[in-house]
Amino acid sequence: MDALDGFALLLVDDHPLFRDGLAAALRHQAPGLRVQAVGSPAEALELLMNDGEGFDLVLLDYRLPGTDGLRCAAQVMERHPGLGVGLMSGADDPTLGRRAQDAGLVAYLPKTLEVPALLAQLRQLAEGEPAFADAARAPDADQAPTGPYGLTVRQVDVLRMLASGGSNKEIAREMGISPGTVKNHLNAIFTKMGAANRTQAVMMARSALEQDAAG
Structure with a gap:
C-alpha cells in the first residue's frame, strides 16, 4: 500500500500553469493521492473553514497575492492547529527552509524538485515525518x-x-x-x-x- 493512498493535499498557488500542471502530474503518478488546488489564500481559508478536517497537508506557495506563504501559514495554523502546513518556493532564498522550520511548518519543498522527488517528500509527510528538502540546517533528529x-x-x-x-x-x-x-x-x-x-x-x-x- 502506498503511504499516499487517501492522503489529502491542498495546493495553494496563484500561477495556474504551475498549479494545475503539478496537481495533474501528482494525480497521474500517485493515483491514491487526493489533490485539490486553489489560487489564493482566501480560497484556501474558505475551503478549510468548510472542510478543515478534510485535508492532511496544506502546501503554500511562498509568493502569494497580497501576502506570502509564511504569513498565510500562520493564519492556517492558528485556525486549524492540527493541520500540517508546508511551504513551496521557486525563490533563491537559502533562509526559507530554516524560517519555515522555525515557524512550525512541517515541510519546505523547492519548486525545482522533480515530481518523483516531490512525491518522495510527500510520502515522508504522509508517514508523519517532516520534510525539509532544502533546509539551511541539519535534518530533524526526529527522522x-x-x-x-x-x-x-x-x-x-x-x-x-x-x-x-x-x-x-x-x-x-x-x-x-x-x-x-x-x-x-x-x-x-x-x-x-x-x-x-x-x-x-x-x-x-x-x-x-x-x-x-x-x-
Missing part, C-alpha cells in the same frame, strides 16, 4: 531511527501514547498533528514492528518500552 524496532523519535512518542491507551484523536491532539497523520504513523510503526493489529502492537510496545526503560 533518525533510534528507538526499538528502528522507530524514529516521533514514532516512539506515538507508540508510548498508544501503549498508554490513547486513541488516534487523543494522540493527534497531544502531538498537534492531524488524526490522518497519526494513522500514517501507526501504519509505519506496525510495519516496522511486524504487528498484525493495534492490540498486538500495544502488547509489543509495552514490552519493548519496559525493556528500553530497564536498559
